Amino acid sequence: MAKKPDINAEISKACRLLTAPLRTRPSFLMPGAPKCGSSSLFDALLLHPRVRRGPFKEPASMIRYPGSELRLRMNFPFVRPFSPWVCGDASMEYWFHPDLPARAAEMMPDTRLIFIFREPVARAWSEYRMFRKSGDDHADFTGTVTNAIRWLSDPSGKELCQSALRQSNNPLRYVGCGMYADLLQDWWRHFPRDQSLVLFLEELTESPQEHLAKIWRHLGLEPVAMKKMPHARDGGGKEAPPAEAERMLAEFYKPLNADLAGLLGRNLPW
Numbered sequence: 135m136a137k138k139p140d141i142n143a144e145i146s147k148a149c150r151l152l153t154a155p156l157r158t159r160p161s162f163l164m165p166g167a168p169k170c171g172s173s174s175l176f177d178a179l180l181l182h183p184r185v186r187r188g189p190f191k192e193p194a195s196m197i198r199y200p201g202s203e204l205r206l207r208m209n210f211p212f213v214r215p216f217s218p219w220v221c222g223d224a225s226m227e228y229w230f231h232p233d234l235p236a237r238a239a240e241m242m243p244d245t246r247l248i249f250i251f252r253e254p255v256a257r258a259w260s261e262y263r264m265f266r267k268s269g270d271d272h273a274d275f276t277g278t279v280t281n282a283i284r285w286l287s288d289p290s291g292k293e294l295c296q297s298a299l300r301q302s303n304n305p306l307r308y309v310g311c312g313m314y315a316d317l318l319q320d321w322w323r324h325f326p327r328d329q330s331l332v333l334f335l336e337e338l339t340e341s342p343q344e345h346l347a348k349i350w351r352h353l354g355l356e357p358v359a360m361k362k363m364p365h366a367r368d369g370g371g372k373e374a375p376p377a378e379a380e381r382m383l384a385e386f387y388k389p390l391n392a393d394l395a396g397l398l399g400r401n402l403p404w
Contacts (some may be wrong), residue, residue: 146189147208150189150208150209151204151205151208153208153212154203154204154205154207154208155204155207156212156213157207157208157210157211157212157213158207158210158211158212158213158214158218158219158221159203159206159207159210159242160206160210160221160222160223160242160245161218161219161220161221161222161245161246161353162220162221162222162223162245162246162247162248162353163222163223163224163225163228163238163242163245163246163247163248164176164222164223164224164247164248164249164250165224165225165226165228165229165234165238165247165249165321166226166228166229166230166249166250166311166317167226167229167249167250167251167252167257167311167312167314167317168226168229168257168261168307168311169252169257169260169261169264169311170250170251170252170257170335171250171252171335171338171339172224172226172250173191173224174363174364174365175248175250175333175338175349176191176222176224177364178342178346178360178363178364179222179346179349179350181358181360181364182220182350182355182358183358184217184219184220184355185219185220185221185222185353185355186210186211186219186220186221187221187222188209188210188211188221189209190209191224191225192223192224192225192226192227193209193223193225194225194227194228195208195209195223195225196225196228196234196237196238196241197225197227197228197231197234200233200237201237201240201241203241206241206242209223220353220354220355222248227302229311229317230299230307230310230311230317231299231300232296232299232300232320233300235320235321235323235324235325236324238324238325239324239325243325244329245329246329246330246331246352246353247321247325247329247330247331248330248331248333248349248352249318249321249330249331249332249333250332250333250334250335250338251314251332251333251334251335251394252334252335252336253336253404254312254313254314254383254387254390254391255312255375255380255383255384255387257311257312258279258308258309258311258312258375258383259275259375259379259380261307261308261311262275262278262308262375263373265303270303271303273305275308275375275376275379276376276378276379276382278305278308279308279309279379279382279383280379280382281305282305282306282308282309282310283309283382283383283386285306286306286309286310286313287386295310309383309386312383312387312390313390314390314394315390315393315394315396315397316390316393318332318394318397319397331348331349331352332398333345333348333349334402334403334404336403336404337403338363339363342360342363343359343360346360391404
């Protein structure tokens with residue numbers, strides 16, 4: 135049986151689209167990486183009095199409606215001329231979609247970018263647990279990891295992998311999303327590096343006020359005091375990944391982690 139349309143949601147969508155010319159565009163993008171604390175970080179940013187959000191944290195408008203300025207604006211607040219809002223799009227699908235860096239640079243060349251990373255083996259396992267819990271993935275984690283590493287390690291399969299990564303649910307994402315240096319360089323080929331701020335979940339958790347102050351300065355805002363870092367999602371729990379999958383992932387990510395450290399010019403917090 136076909137699902138009945140949500141009339142209220144459709145009316146809201148139509149109204150937002152009609153008023154889109156009066157709405158602001160996102161002033162920052164938080165494109166990734168998934169399962170690295172982006173929801174908690176987004177909630178923390180909203181504690182600033184000048185930061186506003188639209189109805190969705192992850193509208194993914196540049197994937198659903200590529201090139202549409204009105205569809206981009208429809209999910210954000212009305213323009214405030216004398217004291218503009220700072221608002222952002224934290225769509226995690228942007229991180230691994232091969233077309234997004236170029237598309238974002240074309241539509242929003244001046245936007246500020248915020249990236250947040252996490253130890254990649256823990257990130258992959260956390261994402262798998264999320265999809266398993268939701269019922270969207272029943273496959274064996276070790277088997278999925280084995281195949282993904284093989285495909286991602288084969289230069290001749292690059293076009294096939296990129297085609298797969300254009301889909302939000304694909305068998306490569308658990309491994310591919312942790313290839314931080316490769317994906318970050320894709321964004322930096324289209325945006326000046328000084329428009330980016332790179333954070334690590336492990337450091338944000340250890341000293342949230344210090345790192346939030348960095349973000350607010352990056353966005354041109356005065357820092358504000360925060361009592362406690364919000365916690366929006368299950369971060370992975372105590373269930374350990376299968377030992378063989380953990381071993382394969384650690385070996386696969388070792389040179390990639392070294393690439394990221396070299397790219398950023400600093401040691402990684404894992």
